[in-house]
Amino acid sequence: MPSEQLEILLFGPQAESVGDHAVRIDGIEFPVAGRDVLQRLETQFPALGPSMAVSRLAVNHEFVDAEHLIVAGDEVALIGLISGG
């Protein structure tokens, strides 16, 4: 299976920590579980490590759990360190 790239949107302090509002993970084989994406994020972007425990993934603007399967074309965002109000 050809491997592909997955883009993950970042916001707020997490975006500041990596210096960008989106990061990319290479070598993805779709479908890919949310859990695997979170692990790859933490490995590839150590600056995100301290906040991963309080972060969740959103796929196409909906929160998903770790078992959710992400497919090519999904919009994926890391939602962590939220602080409204």
Added chain:
Amino acid sequence: MAAAQTTRETPSLIRLVDGPVGTSNRPSLKMSVPCGAVMTFHGMVRPSEEGEMIDGLEYQVYEPMTTRELRRLVNRQQAKHGVVAVSVEHSFGFVPNGHCSFVLQVASPHRAEAISFADEFISEMKKQVPIWKVPRLATPSEDS
């Protein structure tokens, strides 16, 4: 007059505002039944954040997810606390310190429901709704 049904969605206004939220001339809440309590909470940007002086906060949102999660939270908390009408306004973009970034209005038959709604809504919003803030550190003032 029919009483408000707690199973229906509360009439509510949810609005994201570019910059500070105005603190006056606010539209009245639409109430389906007379309410004994109408409460307004203003969230203000403080002059410091985690011990550092700031010029203000840069707020970020992720639409349409932010508005959708705010609406879901309003509906959940309305059903739990029995309030009649809710209005939520939150900033995105830069809000200087001393200015308002969040206004919550709630109407309910009695004050207890309004107070408990406001308290829990704000706590849950900070955990569940995709809104972020990034401090803009204070710029040093020039000596005259």
